[in-house]
Amino acid sequence: MLFDSQVAFIGGGVMGEAIIKSLLRSGTLQPAQITLSEPNTDRRALVSDQYHVHAYADNASCAHHADVVVLAVKPQVMDEVLEDLRGAIRPEALIFSIAAGISIATLREGLGGHQHIVRAMPNTPAQIGQGISVWTCTDAVTDVQREQAIQILKAMGEEIFVEDEQYLDMATALSGTGPAYVFLFMEALIDAGVHMGFSRPIAERLVIQTIRGSIEYAAASKLHAAQLRNQVTSPGGTTAAALYQLEKGAFRTVISKAVWAAYERSVQLGKKK
Structure with a gap:
């Protein structure tokens, strides 16, 4: 479960910070279990100092030892991020993406065939633990990893699991936006x-x-x-x-x-x- 896991956050923007804040506030994780990568120097320093997490300038170093890798970046830069991470993530690590519109197939291909993937769509009220997230996952995601995903999502509010990935784009338009x-x-x-x-x-x-x-x-x-x-x-x-x-x-x-x-x-x- 998450209490003994290392979680890497790729992206320290509003939603990345919201998830970090929620996990720490709920006691689900401790600062020592979190790493962060963020290209903007000021933003990286701000999030690192505020939440006492270790921050990196590059994505590969951040994710190298993680059990869960949270992709909290804008969809427009996902191709570049996946290229950075390809080969740097442990084969058994869970990929947890909140990027709007980026399909599981795109994530899998961009990471060289990585199989353990969760795709979720949270919303802004997650910052105060009042959000709602719709999520799905690949068949390769284990029971333990599903529970890890649920713990992350419940730290932000409510969660709804769907079998069909097409509902993620619908959720993006309805609850995400x-x-x-x-x-x-x-x-x-x-x-x-x-x-x-x-x-x-x-x-x-x-x-x-x-x-x-x-x-x-x-x-x-x-x-x-x-x-x-x-x-x-x-x-x-x-x-x-x-x-x-x-x-x-x-x-x-x-x-x-x-x-x-x-x-x-x-x-x-x-x-x-």
């Missing part, structure tokens, strides 16, 4: 509050607690979203007037198109160059 949709909606609501006359701090407080409370209520009630919306909507009332404008502005259609665009982009990123 999802926080950005929510943040944009929050921004629009806050700006509307300011436009009406609230100070920005009060508008922010109203919006954040309204969304937080709505989410908690929805989770507790177990009702369909449409039923919850109807509970708030009185005939001829203020909510009905607001919803009319959202529907008139094709709110649902725009959201659907946005998610579909993210899905298509995820698929596109995974295609061979």
Whole structure:
């Protein structure tokens, strides 16, 4: 399991740091069990100093002795990263990738036929242990390695396993990118509050607690979203007037198109160059 494993993080960006932070916060790993590679000198020093993990400038040195290698890099640089790691990873090590759109087949080929691979799609709330991740793995992944993957994912929040890898691109568009949709909606609501006359701090407080409370209520009630919306909507009332404008502005259609665009982009990123 992870408590006696060495875990290498390739990439010290936002999500790489989020996973490191979650694993340390939960007590799943200790700093001595973690290594990090990050090409940006300032970023490497920042993450290393903050979490007391050993950091490298090159990927191969970081991953050489690891039991689990977490690929937390942007999909656009994955080819270069895989070239660095090819031949440097132990044959029995678990590869754990969170790169959007990069298929298991691409990872396997780029690493010279490596078989033990998990592909996962977490999201930003993982930074506070409130994320959700969709993941899958190759048949070669052992029971112990599956448990290692689950421990990593549960340190970040909830996890859902899927047999078919195609669901990863769907998850990228829905839950992986999802926080950005929510943040944009929050921004629009806050700006509307300011436009009406609230100070920005009060508008922010109203919006954040309204969304937080709505989410908690929805989770507790177990009702369909449409039923919850109807509970708030009185005939001829203020909510009905607001919803009319959202529907008139094709709110649902725009959201659907946005998610579909993210899905298509995820698929596109995974295609061979």
